[in-house]
Amino acid sequence: MSEIQTETAIKVRGIKKSFVVGGREIPILHGIDFEIKKGEFVLLVGPSGCGKSTLLHIIYGLEAPTEGSVDIGGEDEWSHTKNWRANFRNDNIGFIPQQPFWIKSLTVIENIAIPAVIAGKTFHEGIGIAAKLIELVGMGEWSNHRPYDLSGGQQQRVALARSLLLDPKFVIADEPTGNLDQKAGEQLMELLQNISEQFQITILMVTHNTDQYKFGTRIIQMVDGKITSDIPNKHSLRALKEEISLVKKKSISKPIK
Amino acid sequence: MKDSKIPPKNKKHFFGKREKVKHMRMSSVLLIGYRNIAINKTRSFLTIGGVSIGIGIITFLISIGFGVQAMVIREVTKNNPTEIIDVSNENLENFVVLNKETIDKIQKFPDVRSVEINSNIGGKFINGAAQTDAILYGVTPGYLKLSNISIENISFENFSTSDGIIVTPKLATLLGFEKAQDAVGKEVEYNAVVAKEILDTTIDNSEDGQAGKKFKILGIVNDQSKSDAVYAYTMFETLKNNYHINAGQRGKILIGNIEKIDFVRSQIEQLGFVTESVIDTVTDINSFFSIVRIVLIVFGTIIMSISAMGMMNTLSVSLLQRTKEVGILKALGAKRTDIFKMFIFEAILISFSGGAIGLLGGYGVAKGLNTLINFISKRYGIPAADFVMVPNVFIVAIVTFIVVLGISTGLFPARRASKIHALEALRYE
Numbered sequence: 001m002s003e004i005q006t007e008t009a010i011k012v013r014g015i016k017k018s019f020v021v022g023g024r025e026i027p028i029l030h031g032i033d034f035e036i037k038k039g040e041f042v043l044l045v046g047p048s049g050c051g052k053s054t055l056l057h058i059i060y061g062l063e064a065p066t067e068g069s070v071d072i073g074g075e076d077e078w079s080h081t082k083n084w085r086a087n088f089r090n091d092n093i094g095f096i097p098q099q100p101f102w103i104k105s106l107t108v109i110e111n112i113a114i115p116a117v118i119a120g121k122t123f124h125e126g127i128g129i130a131a132k133l134i135e136l137v138g139m140g141e142w143s144n145h146r147p148y149d150l151s152g153g154q155q156q157r158v159a160l161a162r163s164l165l166l167d168p169k170f171v172i173a174d175e176p177t178g179n180l181d182q183k184a185g186e187q188l189m190e191l192l193q194n195i196s197e198q199f200q201i202t203i204l205m206v207t208h209n210t211d212q213y214k215f216g217t218r219i220i221q222m223v224d225g226k227i228t229s230d231i232p233n234k235h236s237l238r239a240l241k242e243e244i245s246l247v248k249k250k251s252i253s254k255p256i257k
Numbered sequence: 258m259k260d261s262k263i264p265p266k267n268k269k270h271f272f273g274k275r276e277k278v279k280h281m282r283m284s285s286v287l288l289i290g291y292r293n294i295a296i297n298k299t300r301s302f303l304t305i306g307g308v309s310i311g312i313g314i315i316t317f318l319i320s321i322g323f324g325v326q327a328m329v330i331r332e333v334t335k336n337n338p339t340e341i342i343d344v345s346n347e348n349l350e351n352f353v354v355l356n357k358e359t360i361d362k363i364q365k366f367p368d369v370r371s372v373e374i375n376s377n378i379g380g381k382f383i384n385g386a387a388q389t390d391a392i393l394y395g396v397t398p399g400y401l402k403l404s405n406i407s408i409e410n411i412s413f414e415n416f417s418t419s420d421g422i423i424v425t426p427k428l429a430t431l432l433g434f435e436k437a438q439d440a441v442g443k444e445v446e447y448n449a450v451v452a453k454e455i456l457d458t459t460i461d462n463s464e465d466g467q468a469g470k471k472f473k474i475l476g477i478v479n480d481q482s483k484s485d486a487v488y489a490y491t492m493f494e495t496l497k498n499n500y501h502i503n504a505g506q507r508g509k510i511l512i513g514n515i516e517k518i519d520f521v522r523s524q525i526e527q528l529g530f531v532t533e534s535v536i537d538t539v540t541d542i543n544s545f546f547s548i549v550r551i552v553l554i555v556f557g558t559i560i561m562s563i564s565a566m567g568m569m570n571t572l573s574v575s576l577l578q579r580t581k582e583v584g585i586l587k588a589l590g591a592k593r594t595d596i597f598k599m600f601i602f603e604a605i606l607i608s609f610s611g612g613a614i615g616l617l618g619g620y621g622v623a624k625g626l627n628t629l630i631n632f633i634s635k636r637y638g639i640p641a642a643d644f645v646m647v648p649n650v651f652i653v654a655i656v657t658f659i660v661v662l663g664i665s666t667g668l669f670p671a672r673r674a675s676k677i678h679a680l681e682a683l684r685y686e
Contacts, residue, residue: 057680060588062588062678062679062680063680083278083592084278086278086587086590086591086592087277087278087279087590089588089589089590090279090589090590091590095588095589097585097588101581101582101584101585102582102585103289103582103585103586104293104296104579104582105289105292105293105295105296106289106292114586114589115589115590117281117282117285118279118281118586118589118590118591118595119279119590120279120280120281120282121282122282122284122285123284123285123288162589
């Protein structure tokens, strides 16, 4: 794990963002700096209005920063054109929004295939890839339903499958469990964690729910557009698992006399 | 909210080289458009219905308009082919006849195939006690052929080489024959009055004068325009031999190239003749129908404006409902042009399906009406007529119109859709 963590996935440098409202400039982000290593499951937490979503949108390439840079895989995202960023998002970043919006006229599996279709593949090719992912998120039997016929939890599973379609470098999730009940939220988080571990996918996720802190390997706390704390999560399930396996290894190598 | 600054740099990738932008395939764009039409059944049905009714009414009216026009022209030109110029000497200022000299001149005009003449003399037919005034036409065989005259009891070829006459049924009855057919084979006398202008002056005509000549009735000629016409036909040669006539007052000139008709007509008119062509009538018919068409176009424009407004309304509503869809597509990497294409092709799909249904439906209804009318008229013994026609130029025009309709009504919503920002879908309400 330590070997993988040396590779930087995202580098955020001096991000500032302000909006002009009614002629007044309102600063939202006051200089954000952090790096995320490959394979990390980072939780971005903080009160409402602290700028989490704005930061996420800047990293995702939708909202231009007033200052600063976002480096993903060696590319300074904001030094390129809009179309370049669109291609880049499509190729490298998986996205799970709070409300999973769908193309109403398409089926679940066709919706999962959409990123491939946007990339210039046919629906047939996209569905070929989507078929594997829909099984991975346990929604295989719902392939030919309309997405809005599904429950919130099921929709978010489908959104997860859609975000993974083009084998992204990392996944951005903006409060994906925000509209889900406790149980559905927990199930989605477990799924997300399993996939992150299994495929070494870097995840950056915004959450409000303190119960979900256990899933993150690192927690970045934001207040009023600033990072107030950025610490590895010693109590994460992954850390716990690693500790257990370490103890097991030790107990095997040094039997109790 | 508005960004306080434009993105720091917005340069082209790879030192100014055009970056490769991935776009959605046309098949995918069309599939999404089609699915969107298919899922909103009622709305699509009403919109496509509106377009198809509009196009259908136009097609129906136009196909009948063109069809009736074609039918009228067909009827008019049936016995008067367009490549024939009718020549007469009815010009009062200038008395000219079709004699050897003028015929030679006319034959030298470009594209003149043949000059056929008709000479007529007035006189009295006598059959025993019965007698009547009637014109005797002396025609060349070619004139008879070009006139499309229907003859009974004798073949065209036999009559062409004969020295007898053919008479109208009315003339036969006036000459005392109970039935027209009874006159066939009988001999009648004709006392002619010949205008001196058409006499052969090289021959001494003093003996001939008004003396009666005997002619054998060989057949009956049916006048298609007038059932009670009173006249008789003989060959020009017969008239020439009996009355020393060497010129015709009327003629039919067959030309090889219809495009030269105006030129040839003007040349003939310069000789002092009056010319007529069925083309004159056709031109009158066409100008009448072009007025009809203008009225139809005005109606069609009103109908189509209503359809277009309905379509634009549908597309605008569809856009409002799909703001979030567009947002998520853009968030996932779709470009402005992809979104633009999605909306414009949806509009074209709507107008195209509406147009196709309308075109076929309008034509189908017109054809059905034609069949029904023919069915009824047949029962009353009226011959069937085809009065429905869709000219190719109309099909081309309507297809162009459909595409233009799709593009013009789709353009505004498509442009608006393509400008929707991804964040509009992702900012929570």
